[in-house]
Amino acid sequence: MGEVPSPVGRNSRSGVVAFFKGQELYSLDSKGRVNIPAKMRRSLSPEAQDTFVVTRGVDRCIVAYPLDEWRKYEERFARLNQYDEQERFFLRMILAWSEEVQLDAQQRIMLPRRLLEFAGIESKVTIVGVVDHIEFWNPEEFERYLSGFAQSYEQVAAQVMRRS
Numbered sequence: 001m002g003e004v005p006s007p008v009g010r011n012s013r014s015g016v017v018a019f020f021k022g023q024e025l026y027s028l029d030s031k032g033r034v035n036i037p038a039k040m041r042r043s044l045s046p047e048a049q050d051t052f053v054v055t056r057g058v059d060r061c062i063v064a065y066p067l068d069e070w071r072k073y074e075e076r077f078a079r080l081n082q083y084d085e086q087e088r089f090f091l092r093m094i095l096a097w098s099e100e101v102q103l104d105a106q107q108r109i110m111l112p113r114r115l116l117e118f119a120g121i122e123s124k125v126t127i128v129g130v131v132d133h134i135e136f137w138n139p140e141e142f143e144r145y146l147s148g149f150a151q152s153y154e155q156v157a158a159q160v161m162r163r164s
Contacts, residue, residue, distance in 0.1 A: 019043055020129030025139060028125050032116055033108040034136070040129050041107060050103040052134075054115060055094055059145060062115045062136040067100070069132045111136060 024037045044050070048066035057063040065073065077095070080087040097118075101109040111121070120138040128135045128142070137145075149156070 019131060020134050021131075022129045024127045026125055026127055028111070028116070028121060028123055029108075032111045032113060033104070034111060034125055034127070035106065035108050036103065036134070037127060038107075040127070040134055041103075043129075052101050052103075052109055053098055054101055054109070054111060055098040056115060056118050057135060060119055060138075060141055062111055062119050062121070064101075064109065064134045064136065065132065 020040050020043050022037065022039055026034050026037070028034050044066050045068055047068035051067040052064040053067060053070040054062055054064045077091060080091060082088050082091065097115065099112050099115075101111070103109060116122075119136065120141055121136060122138070124139050126137040126139045126142045128137065151159075
């Protein structure tokens with residue numbers, strides 16, 4: 001029996017996107033390398049060329065966008081007004097923290113040291129698939145994030161799904 005094709009989602013802002021989902025706990029090696037879970041690698045398109053752009057998340061995590069998805073964000077970034085103080089600050093922050101990384105032969109990427117320090121990641125990392133990107137969290141920080149949310153999952157789901 002053949003393998004089931006990778007799921008592909010629709011996103012109103014950018015058309016068809018990779019669709020990452022799931023959560024895994026992995027180890028980080030001493031050089032800052034971590035394996036990308038197989039189920040998430042299967043969602044990579046050939047256009048990504050086994051390359052991710054990693055940057056700081058808006059929460060205390062690292063985000064990794066496949067190269068083809070990142071290019072869509074670059075198009076949006078190019079339309080921002082660099083003479084607007086807030087837009088200029090955003091561009092500087094996200095791009096200053098951004099680096100391209102490539103899957104190696106063992107299906108790992110290297111997370112830059114300064115991003116690991118930002119996210120508080122040491123030896124273990126929680127990897128979460130979130131539609132068009134993958135997030136890397138310190139496991140304890142991720143648990144604090146989930147348990148510290150002001151509303152319950154059920155309340156948030158009812159509000160969010162009512163809007164879609």
